[in-house]
Amino acid sequence: MSDKAKCEHCGKESEDVKERPSMTSYDWDGKGEDPNRAGELCDGCAEDYRAYWQERWDEYYSSVL
């Protein structure tokens, strides 16, 4: 057994790969795959993911305020 998980994004197997909380809040009817599920990402991809969604949320908040 290995404690290395595989990154969902780049496919890298590493001890850095951890479950990362989702930053999305899509409407979901409870059917099929949860679009807001947590993902298993390595540190590099998690940082990209976080930065990407931070930008989207910043845009969103700046457009509604």
Ligand SMILES: [Zn+2]
């Ligand atoms: Zn990765």
